[in-house]
Amino acid sequence: MQVTTLGQFIIERQGDFPYAKGELSRLLRDIGIAAKVVNREVNKAGLVDILGEYGTINIQGERVKKLDVYANEQFIAALSAGGETCAVASEENEGLVHINSIVSKNAKYVVCVDPLDGSSNIDVNVSIGTIFSIYRRTSFTGKVEEMDYLQRGTEQIAAGYVIYGSSTMLVYTTGKDVNGFTLDPSIGEFCLSHPNMKCPQEGTIYSINEGNYVHFPDGVKQFIKYCQVEDGPTSRPYSSRYIGSLVADFHRNLLKGGIFIYPSTLKSPQGKLRLLYECNPLALIIERAGGKASDGSRRILDIQPASLHQRTPLFIGSTNLVNLAEEMMLKYSPLAAH
Numbered sequence: 001m002q003v004t005t006l007g008q009f010i011i012e013r014q015g016d017f018p019y020a021k022g023e024l025s026r027l028l029r030d031i032g033i034a035a036k037v038v039n040r041e042v043n044k045a046g047l048v049d050i051l052g053e054y055g056t057i058n059i060q061g062e063r064v065k066k067l068d069v070y071a072n073e074q075f076i077a078a079l080s081a082g083g084e085t086c087a088v089a090s091e092e093n094e095g096l097v098h099i100n101s102i103v104s105k106n107a108k109y110v111v112c113v114d115p116l117d118g119s120s121n122i123d124v125n126v127s128i129g130t131i132f133s134i135y136r137r138t139s140f141t142g143k144v145e146e147m148d149y150l151q152r153g154t155e156q157i158a159a160g161y162v163i164y165g166s167s168t169m170l171v172y173t174t175g176k177d178v179n180g181f182t183l184d185p186s187i188g189e190f191c192l193s194h195p196n197m198k199c200p201q202e203g204t205i206y207s208i209n210e211g212n213y214v215h216f217p218d219g220v221k222q223f224i225k226y227c228q229v230e231d232g233p234t235s236r237p238y239s240s241r242y243i244g245s246l247v248a249d250f251h252r253n254l255l256k257g258g259i260f261i262y263p264s265t266l267k268s269p270q271g272k273l274r275l276l277y278e279c280n281p282l283a284l285i286i287e288r289a290g291g292k293a294s295d296g297s298r299r300i301l302d303i304q305p306a307s308l309h310q311r312t313p314l315f316i317g318s319t320n321l322v323n324l325a326e327e328m329m330l331k332y333s334p335l336a337a338h
């Protein structure tokens with residue numbers, strides 16, 4: 001069977017963009033390179049002293065694990081070496097990481113990245129991931145500013161994720177369809193394994209950390225109750241699946257159908273997940289795969305960002321389940337009482 005590598009696919013698809021000069025192709029290639037390097041360390045994590053608490057606390061107030069730092073360094077290094085992006089906004093850095101090489105300073109793309117998603121699972125050998133989002137810078141000259149990043153998710157040029165799991169996959173979209181590539185370690189190449197991925201309209205999986213149940217909005221509580229009712233014709237009760245790595249929960253629901261919800265909680269009144277480098281990229285992917293992503297009422301991709309690390313509640317997955325959850329949020333929200 002003819003194998004199509006990520007590199008070949010990117011070049012083939014460059015034709016989708018009539019005026020492309022190859023910058024985006026090279027940028028996607030750079031991300032693929034970093035993913036292979038991080039994958040190598042993830043697979044060795046149990047063997048070298050790269051596990052465990054790195055000791056510092058990142059700007060999210062979370063204890064940083066060494067692999068977070070390593071992954072962050074590798075993605076920034078690969079993007080710097082490639083010269084196709086002029087700055088990176090990363091979960092691991094409070095401010096923008098400017099790439100000041102002669103070539104990169106005039107690059108037209110900016111990248112947002114969650115270098116390692118699911119950090120709490122590093123030590124227990126559970127799937128983790130990387131999430132990335134690519135925009136065209138809006139300023140034309142000079143230093144990249146935060147304003148270059150505060151663009152709606154609809155403006156993304158490309159978005160994708162890597163999942164370091166039983167196999168390592170890279171899934172991305174450039175705004176048309178969604179394609180998945182599985183790493184073949186014997187040749188060190190990502191090979192097209194999931195062309196034109198589609199999310200089932202119906203799903204029977206719900207993913208949410210029910211430990212926060214007490215503080216969930218009433219609409220979410222009602223949705224969970226709905227999922228748990230015995231009802232043969234609608235295949236309920238649904239299955240509860242929650243790994244604690246957004247990328248892994250998202251990837252399963254994208255393939256099998258289902259909904260992932262991280263609503264507002266007492267600890268995270270705006271939700272825990274970050275708009276720029278977790279929610280927007282996955283929202284672009286799920287929409288191009290026929291699914292839906294909202295904050296419980298507003299489309300994620302329409303939210304106008306106000307800061308690099310802003311958080312948002314996230315309801316993402318099969319369209320029918322997201323619609324149902326939104327209906328319940330509307331019906332049972334405090335506003336509905338008036």
Ligand code: AHG
Binds near residue numbers: 091117
């Ligand atoms: P990160 O490791 O990049 O901080 O992301 C962790 C996120 C996400 O991956 C996961 O879905 C969520 O945190 C789990 O949060 P809870 O442990 O609060 O359920």
Ligand code: MN
Binds near residue numbers: 114116117118246278
């Ligand atoms: Mn994350």
Ligand code: MN
Binds near residue numbers: 091115116
């Ligand atoms: Mn992270």
